[in-house]
Structure formats: structure tokens, C-alpha cells
């Protein structure tokens with residue numbers, strides 16, 4: 001089977017052509033500068049191709065993608081008929097979507113309804129969907145939501161302690177993000193442990209970071225909220241914060257709410273604390289060279305992640321498996337060690353030698369650790385491809 005995975009942003013569109021059974025990616029690429037001029041970056045057959053192609057809208061980007069996929073030299077298929085289905089990454093499913101689904105008019109209308117919750121991403125995701133529908137009208141399209149995995153949270157986890165009208169009238173509640181990644185690593189952890197009957201805390205630690213608490217394969221809580229700003233500090237996002245800080249800064253510096261939120265989303269996090277970079281490799285390098293602010297940024301990040309692990313162990317009533325994934329979680333042995341430091345009371349004991357691993361599935365806990373600690377590289381595209389294939393097969 002060939003599944004085309006599309007992740008449409010406001011001026012970009014990423015794609016992968018994947019076999020959902022093997023996870024093999026035969027081609028992938030990025031259309032960028034959509035609406036400006038247009039450039040296609042394509043990798044297939046061990047070769048990279050860059051082409052300037054006018055892309056006034058997402059339609060031309062999709063057309064360019066399909067053209068290169070069937071190109072006799074740079075392509076990997078003979079005809080677009082070989083694409084069995086398209087899986088679209090959609091940011092916000094609001095309270096409308098609890099799972100991935102085949103796209104029809106009602107689904108499009110419901111994604112539109114979620115635009116106030118995902119004002120930057122959902123319109124772009126819809127442009128990608130509509131562009132695909134226009135050029136491949138008979139190919140099934142599936143929407144996979146970043147929020148869906150977290151929809152099993154109970155009200156005590158997802159409701160905010162603010163007047164009910166904001167929940168009832170405006171759907172303001174915790175949703176959580178990175179759901180496709182949390183779903184993938186949960187699925188793998190269950191497969192690797194050989195049982196669903198486990199309490200898992202997943203740590204997706206990358207440029208954006210979030211944790212999830214999972215019991216019997218179902219999400220019970222997650223650290224991001226109505227938007228991805230909540231939770232642990234991230235590359236450039238502040239994470240959790242006393243809301244009165246916003247009022248204080250707005251009043252003192254004459255900032256609008258949008259300006260203040262922009263500062264919290266783009267100029268905060270480990271970038272702000274380190275004063276050097278949002279990239280954990282740069283921060284680690286500078287901390288090793290003696291930069292105290294970089295050391296504080298790493299310490300703060302590890303501390304906040306550790307606090308979430310502790311609170312989720314309390315929320316789940318125990319902990320069996322701790323999972324590290326995404327750029328930092330998969331690659332930084334020192335950050336994993338920092339986070340797990342002093343978690344022995346919870347039954348988490350890291351083996352320094354086993355922890356010396358990067359980017360592959362591995363147990364990094366000691367043989368006598370009560371909690372099994374895993375590094376599981378995430379694969380959101382594979383999850384999208386598998387969800388898409390499953391839905392399309394079931395519909396036939």
C-alpha cells in the first residue's frame with residue numbers, strides 16, 4: 001500500500017510516501033514559500049532534488065508533489081493511481097474528533113468549526129485537504145488530529161477551574177498536542193512490554209515538549225492545554241505560568257495580549273533562560289563550557305519534567321513504564337540522566353551504560369529498576385499512515 005502523508009502549514013507543505021506495513025518511506029519532501037514564489041525539495045532514490053516551481057496556493061504545491069512522485073527520473077510511482085490514500089495531519093480536533101477519520105463534507109465543516117481553537121494551523125491544514133481533493137477526487141483522504149489521543153482524559157483532567165460558561169460556550173479546556181507521537185510511543189511501549197495493563201508516562205521532549213499519563217493504553221492527562229503553550233518549558237515557549245504575569249507585563253510595557261502571547265510562545269523557554277539558543281545541543285555545549293545561564297536552563301527544564309513525572313505517577317496511582325522520545329528525549333543521554341536523578345523513590349533507576357544510547361529503541365533502566373525506562377524514537381508519519389490505511393481498509 002502507498003499512503004501519501006501531508007502536513008500542510010501556512011506557507012509550506014511536507015509530504016512522505018510511505019508503506020504503512022513496513023514503514024518504508026519511498027519519497028519525501030517539502031514545498032516551501034507557498035504564496036511567495038515556491039520551491040520543491042524532494043528526496044527519493046537516494047537523491048535530493050530542488051526545483052523552483054511557482055506555488056501561488058497549496059494547489060500548485062500538491063500538483064508539484066504529485067508530478068515529482070510520478071516523474072520518470074526522480075519519481076517512485078508510475079501513476080497517482082498507485083497512491084491508495086492520503087493522510088493529513090490536522091492540529092486541532094477540538095471536541096469534535098476523538099479519533100482519526102475519513103474526510104467528507106461533514107468532517108471538513110467540523111475542522112472549520114475548530115478554527116478558533118487552532119487559528120494558525122487548521123486553516124492551513126484545510127488548504128492541504130482541499131488541494132488534495134481537487135487534484136485526486138477519488139482518492140480517500142483521512143484526517144489525523146494532534147489532539148485526538150488525549151480525548152480519553154476524564155473531566156477532572158481536562159476542565160479548567162474557571163467559570164463553566166467558558167467551557168460550555170467556547171470549548172475552553174485542556175486538549176493537549178503531540179497526540180500522534182504520544183499514541184505511537186504508547187502503542188510501541190505496549191507491544192514491547194507485552195501487555196496493555198501498564199501505567200505509562202510518556203515524555204515527548206523536543207523543540208516543543210509535552211508529557212502524557214497513560215493507563216490501559218488510554219490517555220489520562222497531558223501537559224499541554226488549550227494551546228501548546230502550557231506544560232514544561234520548551235525551546236521558545238514558557239510552559240506553565242501564573243496568568244497574572246501576563247497582566248503585569250501587558251500593563252507595565254504597554255503590550256497587547258497578542259504581543260505578550262507572542263513573547264511567551266517565541267521568546268521564552270530555554271531560549272530565554274539560557275540567553276543563548278532554543279536548541280538543546282547549543283545549550284548543552286555552552287553549559288559544558290561553563291555558561292551558568294545555560295546550566296540553569298538545563299536544570300530548570302529537567303526539574304519541570306521531573307515534577308510532571310512525579311505528578312503523573314500520583315495521578316495514575318503508580319508507574320510501570322517511563323518513555324523518552326523526540327529530539328531531546330531520543331538523543332540526549334545527559335538530559336535523560338538529569339531528569340531521572342532522584343526519581344529512585346518512584347522506582348526509576350537508570351543504568352548509565354544502557355543510557356548511553358541515541359535514536360533507537362532501548363531500555364535504559366537498571367535490571368533492578370521497578371520502572372522500565374525506554375527510549376522509543378517517535379514516528380508520527382508511520383502512525384498517520386497506519387491510521388489512514390486502517391480506516392481505508394475498513395471502509396472497503
Ligand code: AMP
Pocket residue numbers: 205206207208235278279280281282284326327328331332
Ligand atoms: P524535535 O523538535 O523533536 O525535532 O527536537 C529538536 C531538539 O532536539 C533540538 O533542541 C535539538 O537540539 C535536540 N537534540 C537533537 N539531538 C540532540 C542531541 N544529540 N543532544 C541534545 N539535544 C539534541
